[in-house]
Amino acid sequence: MQPAPQDFGRxxxxxxxxxxxxxxxxxxxxxxxxxxxxxxxxxxxxxxxEAVELLGEITxxxxxxxxxxxxxxxxxxxxxxxxxxxxxxPDPNVVAPESAHFSFQKAADVLDVELRLAPTxxxxxxxxxxxxxxxxxxxxxxxxxxGTTEYGRVDPIPALGDVASDVDAxxxxxxxxxxxxxxxxxxxxxxxxxxxxxxAIDPHKMGRxxxxxxxxxxxxxxVLDALAVETPYLESASQPTLTGTRSGAGVAxxxxxxxxxxxxxxxxxxxxxxxNAEWVADALASRGYDVVEPVLPLVAADVPRxxxxxxxxxxxxxxxTAAGELRVVCMPHVTREMLESLVADLDAL
Amino acid sequence: MQPAPQDFGRxxxxxxxxxxxxxxxxxxxxxxxxxxxxxxxxxxxxxxxEAVELLGEITxxxxxxxxxxxxxxxxxxxxxxxxxxxxxxPDPNVVAPESAHFSFQKAADVLDVELRLAPTxxxxxxxxxxxxxxxxxxxxxxxxxxGTTEYGRVDPIPALGDVASDVDAxxxxxxxxxxxxxxxxxxxxxxxxxxxxxxAIDPHKMGRxxxxxxxxxxxxxxVLDALAVETPYLESASQPTLTGTRSGAGVAxxxxxxxxxxxxxxxxxxxxxxxNAEWVADALASRGYDVVEPVLPLVAADVPRxxxxxxxxxxxxxxxTAAGELRVVCMPHVTREMLESLVADLDAL
Numbered sequence: 001m002q003p004a005p006q007d008f009g010r011x012x013x014x015x016x017x018x019x020x021x022x023x024x025x026x027x028x029x030x031x032x033x034x035x036x037x038x039x040x041x042x043x044x045x046x047x048x049x050e051a052v053e054l055l056g057e058i059t060x061x062x063x064x065x066x067x068x069x070x071x072x073x074x075x076x077x078x079x080x081x082x083x084x085x086x087x088x089x090p091d092p093n094v095v096a097p098e099s100a101h102f103s104f105q106k107a108a109d110v111l112d113v114e115l116r117l118a119p120t121x122x123x124x125x126x127x128x129x130x131x132x133x134x135x136x137x138x139x140x141x142x143x144x145x146x147g148t149t150e151y152g153r154v155d156p157i158p159a160l161g162d163v164a165s166d167v168d169a170x171x172x173x174x175x176x177x178x179x180x181x182x183x184x185x186x187x188x189x190x191x192x193x194x195x196x197x198x199x200a201i202d203p204h205k206m207g208r209x210x211x212x213x214x215x216x217x218x219x220x221x222x223v224l225d226a227l228a229v230e231t232p233y234l235e236s237a238s239q240p241t242l243t244g245t246r247s248g249a250g251v252a253x254x255x256x257x258x259x260x261x262x263x264x265x266x267x268x269x270x271x272x273x274x275x276n277a278e279w280v281a282d283a284l285a286s287r288g289y290d291v292v293e294p295v296l297p298l299v300a301a302d303v304p305r306x307x308x309x310x311x312x313x314x315x316x317x318x319x320x321t322a323a324g325e326l327r328v329v330c331m332p333h334v335t336r337e338m339l340e341s342l343v344a345d346l347d348a349l
Numbered sequence: 350m351q352p353a354p355q356d357f358g359r360x361x362x363x364x365x366x367x368x369x370x371x372x373x374x375x376x377x378x379x380x381x382x383x384x385x386x387x388x389x390x391x392x393x394x395x396x397x398x399e400a401v402e403l404l405g406e407i408t409x410x411x412x413x414x415x416x417x418x419x420x421x422x423x424x425x426x427x428x429x430x431x432x433x434x435x436x437x438x439p440d441p442n443v444v445a446p447e448s449a450h451f452s453f454q455k456a457a458d459v460l461d462v463e464l465r466l467a468p469t470x471x472x473x474x475x476x477x478x479x480x481x482x483x484x485x486x487x488x489x490x491x492x493x494x495x496g497t498t499e500y501g502r503v504d505p506i507p508a509l510g511d512v513a514s515d516v517d518a519x520x521x522x523x524x525x526x527x528x529x530x531x532x533x534x535x536x537x538x539x540x541x542x543x544x545x546x547x548x549a550i551d552p553h554k555m556g557r558x559x560x561x562x563x564x565x566x567x568x569x570x571x572v573l574d575a576l577a578v579e580t581p582y583l584e585s586a587s588q589p590t591l592t593g594t595r596s597g598a599g600v601a602x603x604x605x606x607x608x609x610x611x612x613x614x615x616x617x618x619x620x621x622x623x624x625n626a627e628w629v630a631d632a633l634a635s636r637g638y639d640v641v642e643p644v645l646p647l648v649a650a651d652v653p654r655x656x657x658x659x660x661x662x663x664x665x666x667x668x669x670t671a672a673g674e675l676r677v678v679c680m681p682h683v684t685r686e687m688l689e690s691l692v693a694d695l696d697a698l
Contacts, residue, residue, distance in 0.1 A: 003392040005379045005597070014390075016594060028377050030354045031559040031598065034365045040666040041363075043352040070419055070561070073593035081459060103593055108577045110430060110591070112461050113676045150581075171647065181687065210380040210420070210663070212561065212596045229455040231672035232499075242591070244422035244452055245365060245553065247561045249355070249598060317389040320583035 033248030060192025072176030152298030178319020273297030382597030409541025421525030497525020622646030
């Protein structure tokens with residue numbers, strides 16, 4: 001018997017979701033195309049250019065450089081790699097918030113750079129004074145997160161841009177999760193708001209593309225050049241990506257997802273998710289749990305470990321934050337009914 | 350109008366191919382599952398364990414460690430990364446054949462290790478004496494290729510194992526393309542033939558899985574440990590992969606492809622591809638072209654650049670080797686009729 005794919009009816013902590021129907025259809029058609037070899041597979045290469053253009057529109061960048069990556073980890077790693085390669089320092093470092101995704105730990109190991117983590121403030125955004133204290137002439141890139149993985153917080157990106165400029169470092173924004181909801185908020189997070197050099201934005205998270213579809217964007221061609229490796233026996237002369245063969249399904253799915261949803265369906269998606277997050281935050285607070293208020297559609301609450309485990313036993317896919325809180329990510333597949341059912345299960349414990 | 354995916358009817362130089370129908374079906378079902386988060390998506394995690402077991406069977410390794418990577422580039426990079434991380438040297442190097450895939454150049458840049466390339470001999474296999482000359486106490490890993498990208502050659506893996514042992518380095522085999530045809534030949538290439546530590550084998554090449562499905566295998570758990578990064582807020586404690594979110598389509602597709610074809614359909618695939626390669630080699634040789642004889646189902650011939658460009662204009666997806674030869678990779682989608690049509694087009698020039 002064939003195993004069944006995951007049903008999303010009880011998935012609450014994942015940042016992946018059910019793909020948009022158009023995106024699924026496009027992905028299925030392009031499962032065998034390799035955008036890593038654009039001369040042999042020109043149709044998917046065209047789709048990738050269109051996807052990157054659309055991602056530029058979403059992130060405030062005319063004439064964007066970049067590509068559809070395997071996900072936020074690759075995009076973050078590539079940002080650090082480009083910054084390291086462009087740095088004059090013999091011993092380059094990266095300054096990032098302690099709230100940054102663990103892919104920066106992975107990037108530091110892979111790329112052999114020092115990672116300096118700056119503490120966050122009372123609202124869980126990075127403390128800019130601490131970033132300034134950690135940044136120095138060897139800093140290759142300053143990282144800000146626009147929608148943190150655990151609490152959905154948006155770091156003060158323009159202020160981080162000032163720090164980066166002062167030490168002559170690049171500025172990278174990790175909007176892997178937040179990028180498809182932030183355009184409908186007042187946050188300053190993108191290329192138009194600050195001197196952002198590179199940015200991660202994942203269509204396969206809030207964008208409702210199928211996996212694997214990340215976005216790696218850069219303002220200047222020099223960043224892509226710093227990543228390029230020569231490619232004999234492929235007609236294209238060089239390759240700036242981390243992987244070689246890449247997913248046509250991800251590229252075609254990303255382009256179809258954005259084409260179908262940007263901007264109106266994404267706006268509705270944000271508004272529904274935010275309303276759901278506020279509803280569940282209130283429901284949990286009214287039951288006496290300490291709740292981290294949702295700035296974006298993501299709630300954390302200090303539900304005891306035993307209760308989280310009871311929810312897991314009941315089939316809920318919930319995983320705690322590093323601090324042990326229950327974490328509910330209001331992705332597009334998460335409905336009010338699911339959240340009501342979650343709260344009812346908590347009440348019944 | 351939606352663009353069409355690539356038709357494989359004239360694709361001759363790609364190492365990707367049309368997926369097996371069972372693999373396509375499995376991939377479509379698991380497009381939204383993330384094997385990078387095995388607690389939330391346990392079904393696809395089970396499929397990945399099964400895929401890795403099957404890859405171990407194909408490569409002569411009981412109890413294999415590893416995972417389904419995005420492709421050969423990631424698997425090669427991870428092999429070098431593990432070796433670098435396990436090395437005692439402050440300045441580790443990699444010794445690889447000059448015929449190695451360009452992903453080793455990419456790995457060297459990403460991982461900041463020195464890449465030493467050993468020349469090949471008259472039959473385009475690496476010269477073991479040159480490898481021995483280049484390897485030293487700072488060598489972290491010796492690389493052999495089992496099925497080179499340009500000429501389909503198999504390096505003398507056991508002899509490379511001797512060199513690696515003598516300098517206390519790991520031995521990595523890149524069988525990304527060759528791994529699904531070599532089991533039906535007399536070549537010595539896998540974990541059972543030599544003290545191989547790590548191996549790349551891509552289901553999405555000769556294995557007929559959809560993209561992205563590479564295989565990264567290791568004999569010892571220590572290799573995976575050397576790649577592990579801690580993962581807060583995922584239930585699994587650490588992650589040895591290069592990317593974070595990963596393709597459920599690739600994992601489910603790889604497992605279904607191998608389950609459906611290993612070993613008999615893969616044997617037939619090899620025999621048909623090899624016969625096709627020998628047929629086109631003879632056809633080209635009889636027309637006066639210098640032909641690099643196919644050891645595996647891959648032919649190169651010194652067709653002039655102008656004629657290759659004329660074939661490209663006629664819709665053939667052919668790309669030359671670095672030396673400028675026409676390169677025909679006899680993938681499962683390549684039929685005798687396609688090759689007859691190619692030769693007829695050449696004759697008509």
